[in-house]
Amino acid sequence: xxxxxxxxxxxxxxxxxxxxxxxxxEAQGPLAGDFDLLFDDLWLGQDSFEKAEKKLLEQxxxxxxxxxxxxxxxxxxxLAGDLxxxxxxSSFAARTLSIPYLGLxxxxxxxxxxxxxxxxxxxxxxADRVLxxxxxxxxxxxxxxxxxxxxxxxxxxxxxxxxTGAGAxxxxxxxxxxxxxxxxxxxxxxxxxxxxxxxxxxxxxxxxDTIKTHFQDLQLSPTDYDLVxxxxxxxxxHSIATELLTKQGLIFPPGVFGDCGLMIYRDDQPVxxxxxxxxxxxxxxxxxxxxxxxxxxxxxxxxVATGALLSxxxxxxxxxxxxxAHAVAIHAGEESSR
Amino acid sequence: xxxxxxxxxGGLICVIGQLLMDVFKLTPAHTTSTLVVAGAILDGxxxxxxxxxxxxxxxxVPITSFGNALVHGAMAEAEKHGLVGxxxxxxxxxxxxxxxxxxxGFIAALLFRPxx
Amino acid sequence: xxxxxxxxxxxxQNLANKRDPGRPALKNCILAFLAGGTICLLGQLISTxxxxxxxxxxxxxxxxxxxxxxxxxxxxxGLGLYDHIAQWAGAGTIIPVTGFANAITSSAIEHRSEGxxxxxxxxxxxxxxxxxxxxxxxxxxxxxxxxxxxxxxGS
Numbered sequence: 001x002x003x004x005x006x007x008x009x010x011x012x013x014x015x016x017x018x019x020x021x022x023x024x025x026e027a028q029g030p031l032a033g034d035f036d037l038l039f040d041d042l043w044l045g046q047d048s049f050e051k052a053e054k055k056l057l058e059q060x061x062x063x064x065x066x067x068x069x070x071x072x073x074x075x076x077x078x079l080a081g082d083l084x085x086x087x088x089x090s091s092f093a094a095r096t097l098s099i100p101y102l103g104l105x106x107x108x109x110x111x112x113x114x115x116x117x118x119x120x121x122x123x124x125x126x127a128d129r130v131l132x133x134x135x136x137x138x139x140x141x142x143x144x145x146x147x148x149x150x151x152x153x154x155x156x157x158x159x160x161x162x163x164t165g166a167g168a169x170x171x172x173x174x175x176x177x178x179x180x181x182x183x184x185x186x187x188x189x190x191x192x193x194x195x196x197x198x199x200x201x202x203x204x205x206x207x208x209d210t211i212k213t214h215f216q217d218l219q220l221s222p223t224d225y226d227l228v229x230x231x232x233x234x235x236x237x238h239s240i241a242t243e244l245l246t247k248q249g250l251i252f253p254p255g256v257f258g259d260c261g262l263m264i265y266r267d268d269q270p271v272x273x274x275x276x277x278x279x280x281x282x283x284x285x286x287x288x289x290x291x292x293x294x295x296x297x298x299x300x301x302x303x304v305a306t307g308a309l310l311s312x313x314x315x316x317x318x319x320x321x322x323x324x325a326h327a328v329a330i331h332a333g334e335e336s337s338r
Numbered sequence: 339x340x341x342x343x344x345x346x347x348g349g350l351i352c353v354i355g356q357l358l359m360d361v362f363k364l365t366p367a368h369t370t371s372t373l374v375v376a377g378a379i380l381d382g383x384x385x386x387x388x389x390x391x392x393x394x395x396x397x398x399v400p401i402t403s404f405g406n407a408l409v410h411g412a413m414a415e416a417e418k419h420g421l422v423g424x425x426x427x428x429x430x431x432x433x434x435x436x437x438x439x440x441x442x443g444f445i446a447a448l449l450f451r452p453x454x
Numbered sequence: 455x456x457x458x459x460x461x462x463x464x465x466x467q468n469l470a471n472k473r474d475p476g477r478p479a480l481k482n483c484i485l486a487f488l489a490g491g492t493i494c495l496l497g498q499l500i501s502t503x504x505x506x507x508x509x510x511x512x513x514x515x516x517x518x519x520x521x522x523x524x525x526x527x528x529x530x531x532g533l534g535l536y537d538h539i540a541q542w543a544g545a546g547t548i549i550p551v552t553g554f555a556n557a558i559t560s561s562a563i564e565h566r567s568e569g570x571x572x573x574x575x576x577x578x579x580x581x582x583x584x585x586x587x588x589x590x591x592x593x594x595x596x597x598x599x600x601x602x603x604x605x606x607x608g609s
Contacts, residue, residue, distance in 0.1 A: 043451070048567030139452060148564035149452040150531050151581065152540025152547050152556045153366050154359070154482070157475045192463035193470060195363075201470040240473050270541075341498055348494025348550065349487035355545035356486035360479040366548050366557075367584045373549060374589040382596035395497030398516045399523065399550045400490070401585060408593035416601045424597040428590055434517035435524065435551060436586070439558045440578065442528035447562040447574045453534030 004217035006184040013119035013180040014333060016129075016172045017068035020287030021060045022279070023164030025138070029265045034287035035165075036063045042139060042164060049139035050084060053166075056279075057082070057093040057135035060166035064286075068170040070129055075099050075170065079117050079132040081110035082278055083162075084144060089135050099131060107307030108203075108232050109186065110134040111167060111282035112326040115303075116183035118171040119328070123180075125173075133168030136277030145196065145312055158198040160234050160276035163264060167282025169290075178293050182329045184214040188309065190322040196308075196315050199323075200237025200273055203306040206323035207233060208244040211304055214327045215250060222252045226298045227289070230325070231281030231305035232261035234274030260284035260303075281305040290330075299332045340394045347389070347396030370401050377405030407431040482544045489539075489546025497523055497550070520551050527555035532563060557581035 001008040019036045027038040037059055044052040057080065065072050078097060080090035081104035094101035106113040114132035121127040139149050141162040147153050171180065189209050193202035207230045214220070233241055238259040245251070260281045261274035285303050292298045304327040310319070351373070358369045377400075380386040386406040390397040397403055408428050415427025429436070459467065500522050501515040510518060530536040536556050540547040547553055561580045565573035579586070 042453075049452075050567070143564055147581070148560040150534060150537050150556070150560035150563055152531075152537050152543075152553065152560070154541055154544040154548075156477050190463075191466040191470075192459045193467070198470075198474065201474065204470075205466060236470075236473055236475065240470060243469070243473075341495060344498035345491035345495040348497075349491030349546075352486045352490025352545045352549045353483045355490075355549040356483045357479070359545060359548075360477045360482055366553070367581060369545070370548065370553060371584045371588040374585050375592040378589060378592040378596050382600055393494075395501055395519065396491075396494045398501075398519070399494045399497040401549055401551060401554060403516075404551070404554070404585065405589050405592060408589050409596050412593050412597035413600060416597055421598065421601055424594055424601060428593055428597075435520045435554070438521040438524040439528075439555050439582070442525050442555065443558040443562040443578055444574065446528045446532040446559045447566045447570070450532035450534075450563050451566070452560075452563050 005187070005213050006182055006217035007116065007120055008182045008218070009119050009123035009180055011123045011125065012173055013123040014172050014175055014177045015180065015290065015330070016070065016170045016175055016177050017064050018167065018169040018286035018290050019060050019063035019067060020167045020283040021056055021063065021165055022283055023138070025269065026163060026165050026264060026283065028269060031264055031284065031288045034291050035283065036287070049137050049143060050088065053082065053084065053089045053135050053137035053140050054092045056137065056164070056166040057089050057133055057168070058096050060135065060168040061093060061097055061131055061133050064133070064168040064170050065131065068172070070170060072097065072099070075129050075131045076127045077102065077121060077130045079104060079114040079130065080134060081105050081114065082135050083107060083141055106305070106324060106326065107309055108276060108278050108280060109305040109307030109324050109326050110278045111231070111285065112183070112303055112305035112328045115169060115171070115180065115328045116185065116326055118169070119180040119183060122171050122173045128173045130171045131168060132171065133166060134278040134282050135166030136162050136164070136279040138162045138164045138277070141277060155272055156197050157272055158195075158200065158236050159272040160199060160232065160261065160274055161265070161271035162277035163275045163279040163283060165279035165283045167279060167286035169286050177333050178290060178330050179333050180328060181331045182218060184210050184217065184327040186210045186324040186326045188322045188324050190320055192320050194315070194318070194320045196310060196321065198236065199276060199308045199321065200234040201240055202308050202321040203323040203325070204233055204237040204240040204244065206325040207241050207304050207306045208248070210325040210327050211245065212248055212250060214302065222250055222256070225256065225300045225302045228252060228257050228302045229284065229289070229304065230259045231303070232274065232276040233259050233306055234261045234276065236273050238262065263288070293330065293332045296332070301330045303328050303330065343393040344396035347393035348399055351396070351400040351402060373400070373402045374405040377402030378409045381406040381409040404432060404435065485542055486544045486546040489543035490549055493523070493546065493550045493552055523551055524555040527552040528559040531556045531559040554582055554585060
């Protein structure tokens with residue numbers, strides 16, 4: 001069913017299993033226990049950052065498939081995207097997994113773009129078992145979007161740290177597990193911010209637009225969710241978003257409105273304004289959040305992944321940063337096994 | 339005394355660079371390019387050499403001295419060979435810096451990997 | 455696109471600027487002064503060393519000094535230490551010739567995964583190229599102007 005810009009999944013779309021993998025920096029963070037795999041080598045034994053990112057995504061996908069109990073050959077479609085040019089991480093992982101593949105690009109909003117589409121396919125009856133995932137790698141992202149990793153530029157306090165990690169989920173049409181109940185598709189919003197070292201401020205309006213639309217489309221109130229998380233707005237972006245939402249009359253109870261980018265690292269890790277990257281929302285959602293749902297701590301969650309749709313070239317050509325946010329609502333299923 | 343002044347003058351040139359980055363929001367590439375042009379202009383006005391005499395390494399180590407050295411090289415050749423010397427002489431004086439950077443950079447690429 | 459901001463965008467910019475923690479310019483300047491001054495002082499010491507123990511004069515001690523500083527910067531960059539120093543030193547490590555060496559070395563190291571010819575060779579000047587280009591062009595313009603003026607002035 002469609003309401004405004006929101007898909008309501010009348011027929012079941014269930015997360016059979018999910019997985020989060022991370023790198024050495026993530027292993028030092030407070031959510032380390034919610035990762036299935038943590039690598040202590042930033043290179044994952046590969047000879048380039050890009051190949052390491054591909055391996056991260058492969059590991060996340062293979063772990064999610066294994067946890068679901070479904071055979072890899074029975075997964076019907078693979079929806080994935082990442083930050084690298086031509087989304088090579090996803091395409092090359094798809095080559096390894098050998099599952100019919102749809103490549104996506106939503107920058108850091110890819111995780112929820114993939115989850116929404118997977119739920120749509122399954123709920124509409126066009127698939128029974130879909131895999132979706134995304135990955136990011138700090139070294140690869142810095143190399144492509146900003147500066148070589150060893151370059152001595154001084155990052156401002158609004159800069160963010162790209163997560164080295166990957167998250168994946170297997171969405172099925174029947175069985176036990178958290179249910180994907182609705183998804184709101186984002187619109188590209190550009191409020192004229194052009195500083196690639198302050199993406200939080202660029203993305204906040206997109207998050208607010210999608211959240212507001214979701215609540216309006218479904219006629220919900222701020223107490224209808226236990227947890228509403230943006231993907232990677234960071235300190236600056238999240239405080240802007242909170243202010244904008246308050247102005248619109250959406251005031252969440254304390255502790256409800258959070259940001260994945262602020263959860264994945266400890267305060268004393270040098271991450272400036274917080275985490276970013278496709279893996280920010282993916283690792284927190286597919287690891288920590290779903291674990292808490294399976295343990296019964298959370299019943300109704302809204303994940304709003306936010307993406308900045310710039311390229312290194314667009315910035316050099318003096319363009320501003322257009323952004324987008326996709327929201328997916330997940331409700332706890334009947335009791336499910338871990 | 340030159341030790342003292344090399345510290346102070348070098349430090350002040352860096353402060354100028356810091357202000358260009360923090361207040362005028364220039365990138366490091368824009369900042370260093372601006373300072374290199376400034377060094378070239380100052381040498382054109384015959385102001386950079388006296389600064390070097392006064393502050394020693396405080397004036398020769400910052401990137402501004404690269405601009406100064408390029409103009410010097412150009413002028414030295416131009417004095418001998420006329421206007422064409424401007425083109426043929428530019429890299430004469432700066433050869434050490436650029437060669438060293440390329441050589442050591444290449445060796446580093448042979449030996450090291452980025453640490454993240 | 456992008457040059458004329460709508461009123462709505464302008465309003466948002468104001469909000470975002472309010473929330474921007476801003477760069478600690480004063481602290482950065484002090485640290486840049488100390489770090490940059492120290493590197494230049496080190497350069498002075500190295501110069502003096504070359505003049506006393508080798509046959510360099512004040513005029514040409516600059517060359518080996520610069521080469522030594524570049525060697526040290528490349529080494530620190532390769533060891534993964536330079537960027538950590540630079541985060542607090544800011545312009546103090548960017549403006550001295552160390553910044554130039556770091557730009558070249560970090561680009562070279564980063565792109566080794568694309569091979570030595572296209573990766574290292576092709577990308578080495580990605581960041582440092584503008585300094586060379588603008589320095590050379592500025593020197594060309596300035597030297598040309600000077601030569602013409604001197605020619606006209608007949609000095």
